[in-house]
Amino acid sequence: MTMTRFHPTLALVLGLATPLAAQDASSLAGARSQRGAELAAVDQRLGGRFPSSVALRIHGIIDSATAEGLPAEPLVLRALEGGAKGVKADAIYVALGRLRASMRLAAQAIGLDAPASDLSTAAAALQTGLAPVRLVELRSARGTASLVVPLGAYLDLTARGAVPERAWQRVIDLARRKAEDRAYEAIDPADLVARRPEDRR
Amino acid sequence: MTDELPPNDPLLGVVGALREGTAPRHGLVDRTRRRARRARLRARLSTAAGTLAIALVAVVLLRPREAAAGQITFALNAPASSGVSLVGDFTEWETDRVRLTPAGGDRWEVTLQLPPGRYRFAYVTDGGEWLPDPDAAPVPDDFGRPTSVLTVPTP
Incomplete structure (x- = not known):
């Protein structure tokens, strides 16, 4: 009786599970193949710019990052930058490791599905000391819009001497008001610099 | 006043003719009002068309700047x-x-x-x-x- 009752359910579960499993396997294979193609393209870009042993190690860092779902592009560009600047390989590995760690943290805050440009800009902001919770706040205020312009504005303002907390307040205020991108560009860093030593926070 | 006149009084004809005459006059007012309404509508439509044309010109002019x-x-x-x-x-x-x-x-x-x-x-x-x-x-x-x-x- 029980068995008779379970039969259709079991059949339904099996009927659904088999195609789903096949679909999962197929999408996993697709993702693997896509990642494989992406890594092959990375190799092509690194080849000729680095000695093979250095390229291999860089590839390893990028491979582990993409396995976590992080984008390869910011890491490739940073490696190429290091190569163009003629620095020692160790400096490139350290820079890539830092960037990977920051992007990982950024992805936790704004989502792994965020565009590579959002993740790398968010990573840069984290490296200057911005708290991850601020990224969550910004993601929520901006909805699905890109975070590059507000985060870029924050980074530029602080690089030009603005007090980080004041710069952030201005940026998040604009984000909450759904301001256009040009509004961020119009922020004057001179309004946000420290007037007193105690303001430098 | 017409109720006091005998039915065959010629004055009734005059009143009737006057009434008939006034009917087209009311129609004229209506037509004038309708014309005025149409004119206002036309003015509104042309204003809207003008605004739309200006907006289109603005879009066309701004498009290259946006593209750039x-x-x-x-x-x-x-x-x-x-x-x-x-x-x-x-x-x-x-x-x-x-x-x-x-x-x-x-x-x-x-x-x-x-x-x-x-x-x-x-x-x-x-x-x-x-x-x-x-x-x-x-x-x-x-x-x-x-x-x-x-x-x-x-x-």
């Missing part, structure tokens, strides 16, 4: 340089891909169309000197060379 929103001119004063290259994320950090051209005096410049995003870049003189962009925000650099950064907003 990602067009960036990179410029640098580099006295005594025989040549300057622009290197950055958008050149795959290749030093010979984008050359600046002389723009008078010590000034060098090049204009590129870049998609929205944030880019790290620098200038490299033919003498091998790395220079930041004087107008762009400086950026902390892992590699100890001057680097600048540029944000291209979404148009």
Whole structure:
């Protein structure tokens, strides 16, 4: 009786599970193949710019990052930058490791599905000391819009001497008001610099 | 007043004729009102059409500017340089891909169309000197060379 009752359910579960499993396997294979193609393209870009042993190690860092779902592009560009600047390989590995760690943290805050440009800009902001919770706040205020312009504005303002907390307040205020991108560009860093030593926070 | 007149009184004919005469006069007022309404409607429609035309002209005029929103001119004063290259994320950090051209005096410049995003870049003189962009925000650099950064907003 029980068995008779379970039969259709079991059949339904099996009927659904088999195609789903096949679909999962197929999408996993697709993702693997896509990642494989992406890594092959990375190799092509690194080849000729680095000695093979250095390229291999860089590839390893990028491979582990993409396995976590992080984008390869910011890491490739940073490696190429290091190569163009003629620095020692160790400096490139350290820079890539830092960037990977920051992007990982950024992805936790704004989502792994965020565009590579959002993740790398968010990573840069984290490296200057911005708290991850601020990224969550910004993601929520901006909805699905890109975070590059507000985060870029924050980074530029602080690089030009603005007090980080004041710069952030201005940026998040604009984000909450759904301001256009040009509004961020119009922020004057001179309004946000420290007037007193105690303001430098 | 007509109720007091006998039914065959000729005055009734006059009153009747007057009434008939007044009917077209009411119609004239109506037509005049209708014409006035139509004229107002036409005026509104032409105003709306004018506004639409202005809006379309504005869109057409603004479109190239929007399209050119990602067009960036990179410029640098580099006295005594025989040549300057622009290197950055958008050149795959290749030093010979984008050359600046002389723009008078010590000034060098090049204009590129870049998609929205944030880019790290620098200038490299033919003498091998790395220079930041004087107008762009400086950026902390892992590699100890001057680097600048540029944000291209979404148009």
